[in-house]
Amino acid sequence: MHQLIRKFVFTESHCVEEDNTKTFADLFEKLDANKDGKVDVSELKTGLAAMGFSMGKGEAQKIFASGDTDKDEGLDFEEFSKYLKEHEKKLRLTFKSLDKNQDGRIDVREIQQSLKDLGLNLTDRDAEKILHSIDADGTMTVDWNEWREHFLFNPADDLQEIIRYWKHSTVLDIGDSLTIPDEFTEEEKTTGIWWRQLVAGGMAGVVSRTGTAPLDRMKVFMQVHSSKTNKIGLVDGFKQMIKEGGVASLWRGNGVNVIKIAPETAIKFMAYEQYKKLLTKEGGKIQSHERFIAGSLAGATAQTAIYPMEVMKTRLTLRKTGQYSGMFDCAKKILKKEGVKAFYKGYVPNILGIIPYAGIDLAVYETLKNAWLSRYAKDTANPGVLVLLGCGTISSTCGQLASYPLALVRTRMQAQASMEGSEQVSMSILVKKIMQKEGFFGLYRGILPNFMKVIPAVSISYVVYEYMRSGLGISK
DSSP: OOHHIIIIISOTTOOGGGSHHHHHHHHHHHHOTTOSSOBOHHHHHHHHHHTTOOOOTTHHHHHHHHHOTTOSSSBOHHHHHHHHHHHHHHHHHHHHHHOTTOSSEEOHHHHHHHHHHTTOOOOHHHHHHHHHHHOSSSSSOEEHHHHHHHHTTOOOOOOHHHHHHTOOTTTOOOSOOOSOOOOOOHHHHHHTHHHHHHHHHHHHHHHHHHHTHHHHHHHHHHHHHOOSSSOOOHHHHHHHHHHHHOGGGGGTTHHHHHHTHHHHHHHHHHHHHHHHHHHSOTTOOOOHHHHHHHHHHHHHHHHHHHHHHHHHHHHHHHOOTTSOSSHHHHHHHHHHHHOGGGGGTTHHHHHHHHHHHHHHHHHHHHHHHHHHHHHHOSSOSOOOHHHHHHHHHHHHHHHHHHHHHHHHHHHHHHHGGGSTTOOOOOHHHHHHHHHHHHOGGGGGTTHHHHHHTHHHHHHHHHHHHHHHHHHTTOOO
16 A cells, blocks of 8 residues: 555655655656646646555545645645645654654554544554554554655644644633634544543633632723722722622622533534534635634624623622622523613623634634744654643733723623613723723723733643543543
């Protein structure tokens, strides 16, 4: 199988890395049948087949789609060699992750262990079949050259361990739920590991939000009540809260804030999978822009479903002692006094806030991830705890900075009816009023406690997530 690679891409001594460009040039010349300096899909399929390379359905098209960066319906030599070089680098990461004892060879036990880590238990016979299909010299072990020969023209380059290691929206919870959902591997989906990871992430969110609830309440308090004429500092704000309702009042609104995690996560995940199917071709790899659109639509769907809980969270956070006895009492009084529409006050700025938050968070995180992978991923795709936390914190903070004005407008609109003498105004009028009275920085009231809670929230959620993973039997 895959005789093409043995005949062309590799010399007998397997010294490909010494002269990749020349080797790729020879191969490109063979594939370019009409000598126009470009290889189209037909030439790619015909040429590879003529050289003894057996390809599955649609594989040539996938290679072509991945390599044709300028979308001109043809691969020039630069695109062709760039695809092969980048793909080879990804293959090396996979090989290193499978080579558990780092002896430069993969055996049956290592294949079984790697698949077991992904939730698949393989019999000795099945593992031997996989190994035999790759093993060229009959030693029942696979070295790097055999691995590379076998898979260089395999277009499936979404490496499983990269997906697994670089999850961040499932792992890290900083109190906002506007991030693009994480990708799960096919193995994780078929074995049920995905729901355990979501449960672990949900529990991490519960503990993280509870631990940082006082800072979250201070943020909402400053968003609604702080102004140029009524400046509220952190220390004075906490003193006022404790004086009015005791230490326990610092956690007002936290109950509904953690209860909404479960339905929101479930709806977002299911909606994301459906939107992905609508946006991507069958069997195709999801592109970044498609992931952003699917994630934003999934976030909007989830927010639409649970938004009444967002309104109640704000009202309960700002309530005075004795105003509401609990979540259901709050809902009943809002419905009686203000009607059903009250449960969707601030909905428009909330939905609009998804786009800058999710877009910037995804763009910054992907940029940082790719920069690390290209520069430091020599032997493994695992970035380590500090890199993962750092990238997640930076990307989420950038997303918050961009969407914070909309979050502040949303919170004020949610709180309007509960404030005595407060005028009920639309989003545009409210923004104009804030700009006129407080200036641009008036849209960033409460940003300090918001940023103060990021690092403890990230740290707590990561630690709890790892404990939950262990408890639920999810292998690293």
